Amino acid sequence: MPSFDRRGFLKAAGTGLVTLAAGPALARAPLAGTQVPGLYRMKVGTIEVTAILDGHLDLPQALFPKATDGETGPLLDRAALPRAPHVNSPVNTYLINTGDRLVMIDTGTATAMGPTLGLMPKNLAASGVTPDQVDVVLVTHMHPDHVNGLITPDGKPFFPNAEVVVAGAEYGFWTDQAIMSQAPKDVQAFFQMAQAAVKPYADSNRLRRISADGEVVPGITAVAAPGHTPGHTGYRIASGNQQLLVWGDIVHAAAFQFAKPDWSIAFDSDQNTAAASRKRMFDMTATDRITVAGMHLPFPGIGNVVRDGDAYRFVPVSWRPI
Ligand SMILES: [Zn+2]
Structure with missing residues (x-):
């Protein structure tokens, strides 16, 4: 075989010795019609992080009470998105391999929220990990x-050997029967789902309540970010001089909220506190150049926050080898 390197290729191309697409060879195959596994992997120092896609939601623009039609159109144009009444919002989860622990951050929807979601188990399997290998699940909110x-x-527990870690304020809120009984009927369903999700872990003494901020697993620290829910918590992964802040639901629509940090979503249980947490996270991660990962940022949901005039812009990570 002749050696074939870049220099040889360029030389051959220059002398016309390379003929591309010769002949009528047509590769006919049925269209796949489905996506490839939703996975992306990166390193944070010696820690390996795998973004695992659960699927996507379509969020009506009406969920942003402060947004006006005059503002959303230009923001969608700027993001090269259609001026549609809904914005696409993925649901991401993250698998962290610290070297001696396998840690999931959030778990996606399972079958709770329709056919465009619930892909985490399939994508976790595609990453080469089985649920029984997961040691800890860190919950951003319930x-x-x-x-x-x-x-x-x-x-039944999807992760049969895992300990679940959640902020005490979050667990206390969703498991409080008095708070639940005062909530509107459709919101009560959220309480019931939250309680069912943590119950088998709590029943078998595998639920740890934490008070942010502090180290929860060696290399991972909880960061309180209340507002979206009472105990909403981010998790900072640090190794060597590198950091990744998995910030949960600080942003639901990247096209809107980096430019308009004030725009809380109707799901934010305290609109003003959520906006304050959003601004604090934007300022901190832009100033300190901390890479972020968000559950509703465009998959893999990883990138950097940069200042843009009085507001911010999101720069998604570019693919790179690990
Ligand atoms: Zn969410």
């Missing part, structure tokens, strides 16, 4: 798109 993947459809 909404169904984050904790429903903790259980199988028949209510």
Whole structure:
């Protein structure tokens, strides 16, 4: 075989010795019609992080109470997105291999939220990890798109050997029967789903309540970010001089909220506190150049926050070898 390197290729191309696409060879195959596995991997120092896609939601623009039609159109144009009434919002989860622990951050929706979601188990398998290998699940908050993947459809633990870690304020809120009984009927369903998701872990003494901030697993620290929910928590992964802040639901629509940090989503239980946490996270990660990962940022949901005038812009990570 002749050696074939870049220099040889360029030389041959220059002398016309390379003929491309010769002949009528047509590769006919049925269209796949489905996506490839939703996985992306990166390193944070010596720690390996795998983004695992659970699927996507279509969020109506009306969920952003402060947004006006005059503002959303230009923001969608700027993001090269259609001026549609819905914005696409993925649901991401993250698998962290610290070297001696396998840690999931959030778990996706399982079957709770329809056919465009619930892909985490399939994508976790595609990453080469089985649920019984997972040691710890860190919960950012107890909404169904984050904790429903903790259980199988028949209510058994999806991660049979894992300890679940959640902020005490978050656990206390969703398991409080008095708060639940005062909530509107459709919101009560959220309480019931949250309680069912953590129950088998709590029943077998595998649920740890934490008070942010502090180290939860060697190399991973909880960072309180309340507002979206009472105990909403981010997790900072640090190794060597590198950091990744998995910030949960600080942003639901990247096209809107980096430019308009004030725009809380209707799901934010305290709109003003959520906006304050969002601004604090944007300022900190832009100033300190900390890479972020978000459950509803465009998959893999990893990138950097940069300042843009009085507001911010999201720069998604570019593919690179590990
Ligand atoms: Zn969410």
